Amino acid sequence: MSNIEDQIKETILMLEEQKHVRVSLVEGKPIAIVEATSSYIPIEEFKKIFNSIGELVKEKNIEKLIFDKRELTVFHQPSMEWYFTHWKEEMYDHGLKVHRKILPDNKVFKQSVKIGREKIKEENPGLKFNEMDIQYKDSLQEAIDS
Amino acid sequence: MVDKKEEGFRLELERAQNEIKSLKANYEFQISSLKEEVSFLKEKLDAQQDMLNMAVDYANKLGKSLKNLKKRVDSSNFQSIH
Numbered sequence A: 001m002s003n004i005e006d007q008i009k010e011t012i013l014m015l016e017e018q019k020h021v022r023v024s025l026v027e028g029k030p031i032a033i034v035e036a037t038s039s040y041i042p043i044e045e046f047k048k049i050f051n052s053i054g055e056l057v058k059e060k061n062i063e064k065l066i067f068d069k070r071e072l073t074v075f076h077q078p079s080m081e082w083y084f085t086h087w088k089e090e091m092y093d094h095g096l097k098v099h100r101k102i103l104p105d106n107k108v109f110k111q112s113v114k115i116g117r118e119k120i121k122e123e124n125p126g127l128k129f130n131e132m133d134i135q136y137k138d139s140l141q142e143a144i145d146s
Numbered sequence B: 001m002v003d004k005k006e007e008g009f010r011l012e013l014e015r016a017q018n019e020i021k022s023l024k025a026n027y028e029f030q031i032s033s034l035k036e037e038v039s040f041l042k043e044k045l046d047a048q049q050d051m052l053n054m055a056v057d058y059a060n061k062l063g064k065s066l067k068n069l070k071k072r073v074d075s076s077n078f079q080s081i082h
Helices: A043-060 A077-092 A107-123 A140-145 B002-075
Strands: A012-017 A021-026 A031-036 A064-068 A098-102 A133-137
Touching: A021 A043, A031 A043, A043 A077, A064 A140, A077 A107, A077 B002, A098 A140, A107 B002, A133 A140
Parallel strands: A031 A064, A064 A098, A098 A133
Antiparallel strands: A012 A021, A021 A031
């Protein structure tokens, strides 16, 4: 069952369901939600998905992106690197500066995200993602509200 | 009579050929889906391995840092505040 269907005050408008993700908008707010629906997203699919979300960001002037990763069981550092160093950087220039993430309840996954993020920060000190508002939340409602 | 037999045989042959075509298409589709699934699982397993290696490396680094800290504490002269 979709996490998005869980007790949300706002109306969620589902835009499309792809093989590994479900993409939605929060009605009346410049917020997009990307919900992982499989345990792993291969990197080429990941890039395709986010390139298409990039078009949505430009078209709908999205300011906040919620990436719900609760279904994922495997963290993939090269995908994360591309996401941080290419996609987020480009999207920053289109006004997407707020990112909320919901992680799976998996200690190794969470630790890997932390290590991966630190590694990217160390290797790319000049990136704009250091200026973005990035927070981790436990539920969709918290991610929408914060 | 012969014409009717020939016609029946021709139709039968056509039906068999169509069935072979359909079976072939179905087989190719199944093989392609299987290849896709195997490739997905392979990439997922590799990523899982990388994720675990990263966590193990991190744990080893932490372990080393703790050992170093313990050495420093053991080799220093700490004065009791009491």
